[in-house]
Each structure stands twice: as C-alpha cells, then as structure tokens.
Amino acid sequence: MAEYSNFDICVIGAGIAGASVAAELADKARVLLVERESQPGYHTTGRSAALFSTTYGPNVIRALSRASEAFYNDPPEGFDRPLLTPRGALMIARDDQMESLEALQRELAGAAGVERLDGAAARALVPLLRSGHVAAAIFEHFAQDIDVHALHQGYLRQFRTRGGTFGANAGVDAIRRGSGGWTIEAGANAFRATTIVNAAGAWGDVVAETAGIAPVGLVPKRRTAAMIALPEGTNAHHWPMVIDIDEEFYAKPDAGRLLISPADETPSEPCDAQPDEYDVAVAVDRVEAAFDIQVRRIENKWAGLRTFAADKNPVVGWGDAGQSFFWLAGQGGYGIQTAPALAKLAAALILGKTPERAIMDHGIDLDSMSPGRATLRK
Structure with missing residues (x-):
C-alpha cells in the first residue's frame, strides 16, 4: 500500500459491510478502505453460504432485508446479474x-x-x-440464493469507479486521535482521516480499543x-x-x-x-x-x-460524542442479505443526512442498533 495522508473517511475492513458502505460514500467524500488481509472478504464474506430471506432473523434484520430487496432484484450498473436465484x-x-x-x-x-x-x-x-x-x-x-462473490465484487468495483482508494495487507497497528481527526498506522504506512468507520467484523472491538473507544461486547x-x-x-x-x-x-x-x-x-x-x-x-x-x-x-x-452483539442486533451508529468514530459491526449471520440497505443507511448517518424513506419505511428502528443501547451489555 502506498503512503497516504489526508482522507475524509477511513473504512476499516473490506468484507461486505466495509466494501458496501465505502462504495456508498466514495462519490461524496475522499474514502480510504483498508483490509488486513491480502484479499477482501477473506474471513467471513468469502465463506458465506448466504440465503436471502425476509422472514429470517430478529425484527431489525427482517426490516433491513425487506429494504434490501429492491437492490437485489434490480442491482445498479457494474453488478453482475442476477444476484438472486430461486431456492426456497x-x-x-x-x-x-x-x-x-x-x-x-x-x-x-x-x-x-x-x-x-x-x-x-x-x-x-x-x-x-x-x-x-x-x-x-x-x-x-421466496427465499433465494445470493451470489455473494458477485455482490462483494460489485461493491468493490463501484468503490474504485467512484474514486475510492483501497489498501490490502494493511492491518491497523495504532490509531491516535488528534485535533484534526485520526492518525492511523498500518504496517509501515500512516494516514489521517476525519472519520473512522469500524467495519472490522470479528476485530471490531479490537479496533475500537486501539482507537480508545469503549468496546461494545462483540x-x-x-x-x-x-x-x-x-x-x-x-x-x-x-x-x-x-x-x-x-x-x-x-x-x-x-x-x-x-x-x-x-x-x-x-x-x-x-x-x-x-x-x-x-x-x-x-x-x-x-x-x-x-x-x-x-x-x-x-x-x-x-x-x-x-x-x-449480546442482543444479536447489528451495532450501527456513532461511538463517540464528537461523531468521528462510526460502528458498522455485529451483523452476525445476516451481513450479506442486509448489506444494500445497511450500507445506504450507514452512509446517510455518516454524512449527517436523513436516511431514505424507501429504507426507513420498512420499519427500521435506529435505536435498536445504537452502540449506546442498554441491551448490548446485558
């Protein structure tokens, strides 16, 4: 990875969560997507036998799945089609x-x-x-197979097309907060970003603690x-x-x-x-x-x-009072099927915008995913 300096947003983790939100942000901000492995999705996304179902999982997962269905049925340009095939x-x-x-x-x-x-x-x-x-x-x-590879690669392609910068083999060693944002050290490289998006999956709490942010018990x-x-x-x-x-x-x-x-x-x-x-x-x-x-x-x-997380709901939202560290973690076994809606929703919150009604009208409760919710530490 080349040495980078100034970015608006650094997304940590290039699995489906990180790749999708980075793609949604890349045409609106200077975005760096970093991945500790040599290839994106190595640990979880690439090992998933995902099924799209709007009746599976907790209530917020079902709502996010319903909100993702339109994307799956009509993916944007740059995604291989079809993303779904009938299964039951x-x-x-x-x-x-x-x-x-x-x-x-x-x-x-x-x-x-x-x-x-x-x-x-x-x-x-x-x-x-x-x-x-x-x-x-x-x-x-109506349960359907998801082409996980096509979905993931489509988001990575969209991210690059929109001007995003990707770095593999970039495990995060140190994160320091300064007056201008964050300094992140990954191997021999250091770069700065105003906002960190923690999409590190199993390493989510590790990344948070490295940044001095309270873990959520993932x-x-x-x-x-x-x-x-x-x-x-x-x-x-x-x-x-x-x-x-x-x-x-x-x-x-x-x-x-x-x-x-x-x-x-x-x-x-x-x-x-x-x-x-x-x-x-x-x-x-x-x-x-x-x-x-x-x-x-x-x-x-x-x-x-x-x-x-303890209540099996995703953890989505700001983890600090200064709104510079954003959680996008804890999707459990539902990260693939909910990725389209969750990426759009998270990107809107990160950019300080109101999430689309087309997503929220499916009954999504933001409080049920908040990093500060009481049920995280039960």
Whole structure:
C-alpha cells in the first residue's frame, strides 16, 4: 500500500459491510478502505453460504432485508446479474419440535409466500428426507440464493469507479486521535482521516480499543460447514435449503453436492477460523438422522466467524460524542442479505443526512442498533 495522508473517511475492513458502505460514500467524500488481509472478504464474506430471506432473523434484520430487496432484484450498473436465484427454504420439525414450529408459524402469520406443510408434503420437496423424521415444516417460497462473490465484487468495483482508494495487507497497528481527526498506522504506512468507520467484523472491538473507544461486547462465533456427495443419481438442483426448526443443522444443494453445517456458534477469538472435527462430525450425524444419506467422506470443509452483539442486533451508529468514530459491526449471520440497505443507511448517518424513506419505511428502528443501547451489555 502506498503512503497516504489526508482522507475524509477511513473504512476499516473490506468484507461486505466495509466494501458496501465505502462504495456508498466514495462519490461524496475522499474514502480510504483498508483490509488486513491480502484479499477482501477473506474471513467471513468469502465463506458465506448466504440465503436471502425476509422472514429470517430478529425484527431489525427482517426490516433491513425487506429494504434490501429492491437492490437485489434490480442491482445498479457494474453488478453482475442476477444476484438472486430461486431456492426456497424448508424449516423442518420433528414430533418433539412442534412447539418451535407453532411459535414460528405464529410469528410469520401473514407473511407472503410462507406456508405450513405436513411431513409428506415436505418429503415431496426433498425426497431424501426420512419419513419418520419430519412431522411438519414451514416452507418459504421466496427465499433465494445470493451470489455473494458477485455482490462483494460489485461493491468493490463501484468503490474504485467512484474514486475510492483501497489498501490490502494493511492491518491497523495504532490509531491516535488528534485535533484534526485520526492518525492511523498500518504496517509501515500512516494516514489521517476525519472519520473512522469500524467495519472490522470479528476485530471490531479490537479496533475500537486501539482507537480508545469503549468496546461494545462483540463476540465472534465460529460456524462450520462441509461439502458431501449426494447419493448417485440424485438431482437436488431444485431442492430448497433445509433448516432444522431449532437450527440444529442446515443443508443446501450446491453444484451437485450438499453443503451441510451443524449451525454451530462457538465463541472464538478473532482469527482465521478453521473447522473443528467434532463440529463436522455433529453435522454429519444430524444430516444422516434427517436424510436417507450415508456420508462416506467429507469432500471439503471450512469455517468462518459470525460476530454478534449480546442482543444479536447489528451495532450501527456513532461511538463517540464528537461523531468521528462510526460502528458498522455485529451483523452476525445476516451481513450479506442486509448489506444494500445497511450500507445506504450507514452512509446517510455518516454524512449527517436523513436516511431514505424507501429504507426507513420498512420499519427500521435506529435505536435498536445504537452502540449506546442498554441491551448490548446485558
């Protein structure tokens, strides 16, 4: 990275959160986007099997997802199309999980494209489900696969086109506040910025403490995934994603194979997460219990970090009284699907503007994402 000096805004972290907000800001300010790794999205964005769903996650996540839908359906110039392809999501329940299914059905009452199925109807959609395993299910017709690579690269391309400056291999070593803003040291380089946007994912609290800003209690959690073969002759191309109603596992068709995960959330230090053999074994055990499948070998396995605040809402807003340190972190497992709306919303707040009504009218509660909210430290 070249030596830089004066920028209006320094965005730390080039995963989907940092790349998207940097792109939204780049034609309105001098923006520097820095990434500690050699390539953007190495830790989380690049390891996501993202599904777009407007019925998944806490209320604020659902609102942000609804507000992102128009972008996904009609992405701007410079983004590969389509960003979404039909998939569907089938949330299955055993006999002993019917209380969870009933609760979810009540919660989703009136949601478009959502219906309850009996076990036979669920197996008609996914024939390899064991007849004795699924008592009932909830099917979301409109859930779709997200082309994560196309989304991320589209934002990075937009950022560069709008005049932004990117620096890889730029892990932040020191951040000092001065009368004119911030001085940031990254390796052998130092630069200044009036505003810092903390989009550092699992390293969010680390970056804050480096800057002398109070951490918000972010917890990175490891999520493990593996790829297995389907039984010979099985065509799963049109299967929906299958999710245990209590999120004990999920399985998703992927290029003629099956991506599986135990949906683990193991607290971790910020790191290059690696798959744990026990978690892989748990995924296999749960998938074999639900599907008529014998897993003979693991074709590939990996892990990524999903970072949560205590209440599982994102952390979005100013972290200091001088409004020079902005949080954009804690998206958990929802960072991809909410990125378009969250980037526009965050960019407006950073620039001191009122967020678009087209976003806010979906019921987004800014207080529920504030870095100062009481539920962060429960």
